[in-house]
Amino acid sequence: MKHLNKILVAAMMVMGLSSHAQDSNNPWAVSFGVNAVDTRTSAGNDTGFFEQHFSQPFAVKDNWNVLPSVSYISVSKYLGDNFSFGVQGSVNKIDKYVKFDPTAVGSDSRGMVVSNPGDLMYYGIDATVKYSFMNLINSKVIDPSVHVGGGYTFFGDSSYGTVNPGAGLTFWFSDNIGFSLESSYKKSFGDREDASGTPDAPSHFQHTAGLTFKFGGKDTDGDGVYDKDDACPEVAGLKEFNGCPDSDGDGIIDGNDACPDVFGLAALNGCPDTDGDGIADKDDACPDVFGLAALKGCPDADGDGIADKDDKCPTVAGPKENAGCPWPDTDGDGVLDKDDKCPEVKGTVANKGCPEVSEAVMMKLNEYSRTILFDSGKASFKKQTYPTLVSITEILKEYPYSRFLVEGHTDSDGSNEMNQTLSENRAAAVKNYLIENGIKADRLNSTGFGETKPMDTNKTAAGKAHNRRVEISLIKE
Template structure:
């Protein structure tokens, strides 16, 4: 059995080479099974050429030496371009030695003599280069091959080298498991027998049948596509995209999808188009309303070249300088000049385009009204009051569509009749001043309340001073 140990040591050395870089799918293959040795190497006997050459090779029972157990092991590695290299080890027992000898009385009907050389042990170590035709015939199941190699055979007490041409056929049940059938002619140099006729270094056929497993393919991301063929080896993907993912399932791989997490259209590089206007949502300024490509996906109802969202008159065509309206909006408040009561001053549409007077503005006007100074007992202004009146005039001009009421108030000194008249005259004086400064007459109204609406006590000088005042209020009707 010492030769058998040699076989398995050699095979294990070959398997150790698997630490080398892997550069093809499942580059390694290991097979094991049963081998048969047929020492018949010459053609003879039979009724015709075919009978002489093809009947005896398949006379399994008569000519083949078969050890009824696992009797061979081989390891192969792909070296590229359908070629592979491997080592095989086999063991057998020779109890049928076949020789063509028509003169021997013990011959069979075809002239062959089968003898038992003494149950010789047979060991073989062989190196083989194999070429597969599986790619050439475009098959994933049937894998025919041709091979050539050399080996060393231990035949009884003899040992010798051989040249081994051969052929094989594998049927793959799955991508990695198959049934392997091989046949080799192991040509020895110097076929001979010893003096007693016992074979010494005979050429012979060796056939084998066994199970083959392919392995060694690397699939880092576990997507079923080997790294060698995987364009995205670190990310699980799909076979149709060479192993690259399609996260949103729109049929466009992520590396070419501009919207990889949103189901989209191929025409838009994988991006969605909610409104179906041909503009991807990511580029569509109006993604929920179909529009024009030229306007970034926004509609233009009146066809004036201005998107509805920017068109102040979306249903009536107008020039760009009028913001899409046929009429201008000078103050840009959204109220066209034709409808704007204050076309040069911005204001809300609720106030016909004029600015609205706020409570803060009224507070400012009344703070000025409190410091309007009149000559004692008269409705004429003191000199220092004109600056205050100018400030009031400026504010009123900012609200050209608003109407105001000027109200006069006095303290309690003097009779009620006198105070009423004085308050009315002072309010009228303020009104007349504002009209003279350009405020339209119909925007102003004046009235007096005398001493009837004090805002402080009339029992001291400070309170009386606060009660002598002019107030301005907004007329809202």
């Protein structure tokens, strides 16, 4: 067994080479086991090639030299395209030197001459290029191969080179462990014996049987998918997803899953849809209630376009401006409050919900206005006029959204310029009184017509009195 150390050292020296089938995932392989040497291929007298090389190839007990221990080791590296290259070292002890020579004296019934050369030690170091057929036959278990190479054999005191064609078969128990069988014909450069018939440089068969271990594949995340084939080499994942994870188990890898931690639907990029409305929960404002896409997954029971959660009247359609409720018509005049300028007073549609100023009201206003008395030649009111002004103010307050024009008129006494100015000032005085007593300024205008619009004759005192007047007219929009 001390000779085994020599072969182990030799194998370690060629650790960067290869001889057994592997692949790019596991580029390295180590094999070790038992080897057998069969020398029956040694030349005999007038023997044919087939008889010499292939007669009784499996006569193990009679022909094979087997060292009952680990007697070979090989180290291999994958080259690509099913090729590998490497070195094998082996050790054996030759106690059966067999040659096929039926004509020789002492040959047995098989035509073999068997001798014991004195327990010669055998050492071999061989380099081999191998081609594997496993991918071609699309198998993951059975791995047939052929190889060719060369080596150097130490046979007793002699040593010589050989050319080594051969074939093998490996059965893979897993991705990394297999049982390998291999046979090589080691053709020496000139079979020869010394003068005494002791073998010197015989060609021979060498058979090996042992375990093969593949290694060297890098799997950074430890998920069983090698980095070269791992789409997510830094994160542990699943083989069916090329090494990428699927944390929620929904069949969508985390990198493509919009909701990687929650089981979801492929149609929603891996996100769940609790209410089944076709909107992912993460985008659904109402994830527990079936709703509409237009309302971010919320329902709209009354169909008014306002989500129920924001609708103050969810069962009755209404405008958004009124929070989903129908507009009220408080005064019942047919004009909705939103459009009703007088929402609490019944009016007409034509007057935007406000009561209209009738002709009778206007007649009453002018009955009052024509009795307004001013100091002579001035725009100041006489004392007895104030009750009339109060009555006019009260009437205008009943029509808060109606606008009025206050008109001033004079008789013909005096110049036209003076009368025009006086009429404007008197109309303005009435307007100002009304504003000071609660009528909004934007509802009132005033103007003066001087002596241009008499309502009676200016030839009598009574007629002139009628012409000195104030009138109020309705401004229509």
